[in-house]
Amino acid sequence: MLGMAAIVxxxxxxxxxxxxxxxxxxxxxxxxxxxxxxxxxNGAGKTTTIRILLGLLNSDAGTARIGGFDCWTGHAKAARLxxxxxxxxxxxxxxxxxxxxxxxxxxxxxxxxxxxxxxxxLVGMTERGDDKVKRYSMGMRQRLALAQGMLGKPRLLILDxxxxxxxxxxIHGLRILLRKLATDQGxxxxxxSHLLSEVEELCDRVVVLHRGEVKVAGPLSEVVNVKGFNYxxxxxxxxxxIEIVRSIEGATVERGTIKDSITVSSxxxxxxxxxxxxxxxxxxxxxxxxxxxxxxxxxxxxxxVAPGSPLSAPPPPPPxxxxxxxR
Amino acid sequence: xxxxxxxxxxxxxxxxxxxVFAVMAGIFVLIAxxxxxxxxxxxxxxxxxxxxAWQTTLRDEIVANQSSITQLQQIKQQQxxxxxxxxxxxxxxxxxxxxxxxxIVDDQYLLDNxxxxxxxYSITLAALFGLGGIVMFLLLRVFGWLxxxxxxxxxxDRTIAILLSRPMSRDQLLLAKAVASFLISLAVxxxxxxxxxxxxxxxxxxxxxxxxxxxxxxxxxxxVGSGNLVVMSIPLFVLMCLGAAMLGVLCVQGMSLxxxxxxxxxxxxxxxxAVLFGAALVSAIVSGIITVISGDPNSAHFLNYLFxxxxxxxxxxxxxxxxxxxxxxTGMNEFGSQLVTLGVWTVAFFAAAWLFFHRKQEAG
Numbered sequence: 001m002l003g004m005a006a007i008v009x010x011x012x013x014x015x016x017x018x019x020x021x022x023x024x025x026x027x028x029x030x031x032x033x034x035x036x037x038x039x040x041x042n043g044a045g046k047t048t049t050i051r052i053l054l055g056l057l058n059s060d061a062g063t064a065r066i067g068g069f070d071c072w073t074g075h076a077k078a079a080r081l082x083x084x085x086x087x088x089x090x091x092x093x094x095x096x097x098x099x100x101x102x103x104x105x106x107x108x109x110x111x112x113x114x115x116x117x118x119x120x121x122l123v124g125m126t127e128r129g130d131d132k133v134k135r136y137s138m139g140m141r142q143r144l145a146l147a148q149g150m151l152g153k154p155r156l157l158i159l160d161x162x163x164x165x166x167x168x169x170x171i172h173g174l175r176i177l178l179r180k181l182a183t184d185q186g187x188x189x190x191x192x193s194h195l196l197s198e199v200e201e202l203c204d205r206v207v208v209l210h211r212g213e214v215k216v217a218g219p220l221s222e223v224v225n226v227k228g229f230n231y232x233x234x235x236x237x238x239x240x241x242i243e244i245v246r247s248i249e250g251a252t253v254e255r256g257t258i259k260d261s262i263t264v265s266s267x268x269x270x271x272x273x274x275x276x277x278x279x280x281x282x283x284x285x286x287x288x289x290x291x292x293x294x295x296x297x298x299x300x301x302x303x304x305v306a307p308g309s310p311l312s313a314p315p316p317p318p319p320x321x322x323x324x325x326x327r
Numbered sequence: 328x329x330x331x332x333x334x335x336x337x338x339x340x341x342x343x344x345x346x347v348f349a350v351m352a353g354i355f356v357l358i359a360x361x362x363x364x365x366x367x368x369x370x371x372x373x374x375x376x377x378x379x380a381w382q383t384t385l386r387d388e389i390v391a392n393q394s395s396i397t398q399l400q401q402i403k404q405q406q407x408x409x410x411x412x413x414x415x416x417x418x419x420x421x422x423x424x425x426x427x428x429x430x431i432v433d434d435q436y437l438l439d440n441x442x443x444x445x446x447x448y449s450i451t452l453a454a455l456f457g458l459g460g461i462v463m464f465l466l467l468r469v470f471g472w473l474x475x476x477x478x479x480x481x482x483x484d485r486t487i488a489i490l491l492s493r494p495m496s497r498d499q500l501l502l503a504k505a506v507a508s509f510l511i512s513l514a515v516x517x518x519x520x521x522x523x524x525x526x527x528x529x530x531x532x533x534x535x536x537x538x539x540x541x542x543x544x545x546x547x548x549x550x551v552g553s554g555n556l557v558v559m560s561i562p563l564f565v566l567m568c569l570g571a572a573m574l575g576v577l578c579v580q581g582m583s584l585x586x587x588x589x590x591x592x593x594x595x596x597x598x599x600x601a602v603l604f605g606a607a608l609v610s611a612i613v614s615g616i617i618t619v620i621s622g623d624p625n626s627a628h629f630l631n632y633l634f635x636x637x638x639x640x641x642x643x644x645x646x647x648x649x650x651x652x653x654x655x656x657t658g659m660n661e662f663g664s665q666l667v668t669l670g671v672w673t674v675a676f677f678a679a680a681w682l683f684f685h686r687k688q689e690a691g
Contacts, residue, residue: 054492056689079494090489094343103338106331107493148489 007032007081007156007188008053013062015048022048024212025062030190030205032155035182037199037220038192039295040209041303046192047087049209050160053190054084066156080108082156083149087164089141090148093134097125097144100133101151108152119147124173138165146174150181157181159191163198175201196295200224206295208302215302224298230291231264231271232256236284244277260286329499336477336507344473348515351469355522362526378533381447385434392427392434399424433551437647442542442558444647448535449527451561454568457523458516459641463572466519467579467638470512471599474583477504478684479595488689501684505584505677512576520569537561547645547657556647557659568641571666575638578669579603581676582634588684606635628656634672637665 008030015023023045030036040046051057052064055075064071069078091100101116120129123143133141142165149157162178163171175198181187182202193199199206200220207217216223235241238255241262245253251274253264264274271290278285367373403420437444445451456462478501481487491497528534541564542556549555559567582602587595614627630636637643643665645657 051488051689054488056488056491058688076494076496079492084489084492086485086488088485090484090486092339092343092484092486095339099338099342103335104489104493106335107490107495110331 005032006030007067008036008190009063009065010049010053011063013049013052013064014060015045015052015057016060022212023052023059026207026209026212026214027062028207028214028217030156030188032188033182033186034204035178035189035202036191037203037206038190038209039194039196039199039206039299040192041194043211044209044303045212046209047160048212050084050086050158050192053082053158055079080152081154082158083151083154084158085142085145085149085160085162087161089138089145091133091141091144094132096132097129097136097140097147100144101148104148105151115151115153119150122150122177123147139167139170142166142170142174146177154187156188156190159189161193162191163193163195171195171198178202196299200295208299210303216298220295224295228265228267228297229269229271230297231266231274232258232261232287232289233264233274233278234258234261234286234288235278236260236286238262240281241278241283244281244283245274248273248277328495329503332495332499332503333507333510336504337510340473340507340511347469347473351515355519359522359526363529366530375529376532378531378535381443382438384447385438385444389431389434392431396424396427396431399427429550433647436551437542442556442647443540445541445543445564445644446646447541448539448561449531449533450524450535450537451541451564452527452531453520453524454565455641455644455646456527457520458568458572459639459644462519462523463516463575463639463641466512466515467575468600468603470508470515470576471579471583471603472596473511474508474580475587475595475599476592477508477584478587479590479592480587482590482689483592491689497685498681501584501588501681505580508580508584509573509577512580513573516569516572516576542647544645544647544658546660551647555658568644571640571662574666574669574673575640578634578638578673578676581673581680585676585680585683588680588687603635606633610636625656631656631665632668634669637668640665640669 006029008028010029011027012025013023013027014021014025026045026049038046038049048057049064052059053066053071055071055078058072065074066078067081069075069081071078091097092103095103098116098120101119102111105111105116117126120126123146125140125143125147128136128140133144136144142162146159146162149159162174166174178189178191179202182189189202191202203220205217205219206223208215208223233241233256238260242253242255245251245262245264248270250268251264251266251270253262256263264270269290271288275285275288370376399420403424406420436442445455478487481490490500524534539561540558541561542558543564544551545555545557583595583599586598590598610630610633614630617627618624640662643657643661644659
């Protein structure tokens with residue numbers, strides 16, 4: 001991604017609402033063409049950041065730019081570059097899906113009916129496109145909102161919790177669509193989520209936000225650099241298994257959440273040793289599943305930590321590559 | 328771009344609120360039907376009555392007033408002459424005789440100078456009743472309600488954020504909403520006027536001339552005379568009334584827009600209607616109290632600086648008859664000063680709405 005122009009640049013952005021400090025000097029950049037995950041628990045400041053990017057809020061300090069244009073003072077120009085969806089799909093219930101798209105398309109220029117039909121097809125809403133939105137399910141609204149975000153062929157999609165309210169099918173479909181948009185059309189996608197599996201599947205880079213501060217930022221592979229393994233083992237005798245595994249060096253074990261299972265974590269891969277130890281003592285091993293420590297573990301470590309506990313400083317954000325800006 | 332914005336706003340209002348207009352149309356139909364039924368029953372005829380020329384009406388009035396004077400003089404004599412009896416508080420027979428005499432002089436002046444009074448033709452009457460009075464009073468409350476939902480409704484529906492994120496300036500959006508509201512209300516007012524015109528044309532028996540001239544009093548409490556009359560062509564008069572009515576509409580829409588910018592849907596509707604109904608009511612009560620205490624009908628006139636009391640300036644135009652001290656505070660003078668008051672309030676409302684909306688941050 002080095003050498004790609006940055007399309008979103010956030011530099012030491014701060015925002016407070018009265019005495020509540022929503023954002024404190026957050027900085028990150030999004031390079032053109034990448035899929036960027038914006039993570040954090042509820043109340044971390046994700047929505048506030050997105051609203052600043054959208055030109056709905058003005059920051060107290062610092063800058064936010066899209067395509068080189070300031071998000072508040074240069075909003076009219078910045079807004080031509082992106083499409084967005086918000087947590088709650090913003091649609092007019094008394095109009096049909098197609099009419100909603102026409103309405104929003106009209107804000108960008110003369111209405112292109114062909115594009116609207118194409119977008120409805122892209123999000124799978126062709127059949128229900130002429131029904132009133134108030135009759136849509138949540139998933140349908142999310143899909144239509146996404147179509148709305150793609151009107152006018154933006155270079156950047158800003159999505160606030162796009163999987164909100166979607167069932168697994170919907171999430172799967174969205175994931176495929178977003179990946180397709182990123183690879184086929186070179187669209188930059190910036191989305192906030194607290195569904196880590198989606199972020200892991202899709203994102204090139206991530207930022208983890210907590211209490212208004214950037215905890216970690218960078219390529220996904222670097223963020224998830226904690227070496228470690230988790231195992232879920234289905235056993236015939238849980239208590240005995242726990243005793244046995246506890247004695248293995250480097251293994252931390254506890255009762256599993258699923259019946260008749262234990263969970264083990266370790267820094268190195270101990271699968272074979274654990275398996276042999278259990279079988280040797282006559283414990284039946286029905287299943288042994290191994291996963292590498294992932295984003296979830298990093299996330300929990302970064303955001304579930306009690307205030308004041310020691311935490312290594314986050315790596316500095318990657319330096320912004322020179323930006324070619326059309327003013 | 329701006330035209331497209333206005334088009335969007337028109338579509339949104341129409342598609343979400345067409346029921347309001349359907350109900351209003353239904354009410355009109357009912358009222359027209361009711362009035363027609365009443366007419367048929369009382370006049371025993373289905374078709375319009377024959378039209379009566381205004382000169383004939385004035386002559387009939389003169390005759391009626393003369394016979395009234397004669398009767399009153401007889402009553403006065405029966406009561407033993409002198410200062411004359413009382414017809415209740417503030418009225419004396421002499422007062423009524425004087426008023427009737429003045430009415431005869433006024434009507435004669437009009438006949439002699441061939442000046443048609445304002446109430447001579449159905450279209451001018453339609454301008455008075457359809458662009459003033461209770462009709463505009465009610466229409467204004469409806470327009471206020473609709474305008475108050477402009478921004479507040481989008482906020483409550485959570486569409487305001489997406490709308491503001493789009494590449495148009497906030498100023499453009501606010502202006503587009505104001506223009507769309509105005510256009511819709513203009514259409515409703517014009518249609519209402521035409522309906523009232525049709526109804527009055529039926530009652531008067533003729534659609535009447537659309538060209539020609541009519542006279543309006545400058546000061547309703549003074550006698551008719553060359554210094555107290557404005558003579559105006561009929562089309563100009565109708566346009567003037569339409570303009571005044573739309574200024575009142577604009578004022579209400581400005582106030583509603585201001586409220587809409589700062590609150591959510593139900594608060595905006597509630598506050599707007601509370602002001603439009605409540606302030607008018609409270610003001611009327613206060614005015615009544617002041618008048619009774621001071622005994623001077625003009626002492627509460629200062630309340631006309633409050634916008635709620637001047638929203639229907641057409642109601643201030645006095646027809647040219649029935650001039651008496653009780654008609655003080657009517658006439659072209661009053662009409663003009665109400666327009667000025669209205670104009671100032673309108674500008675203030677829109678300026679405040681713009682100021683707030685321009686800088687309002689939508690935190691969601």
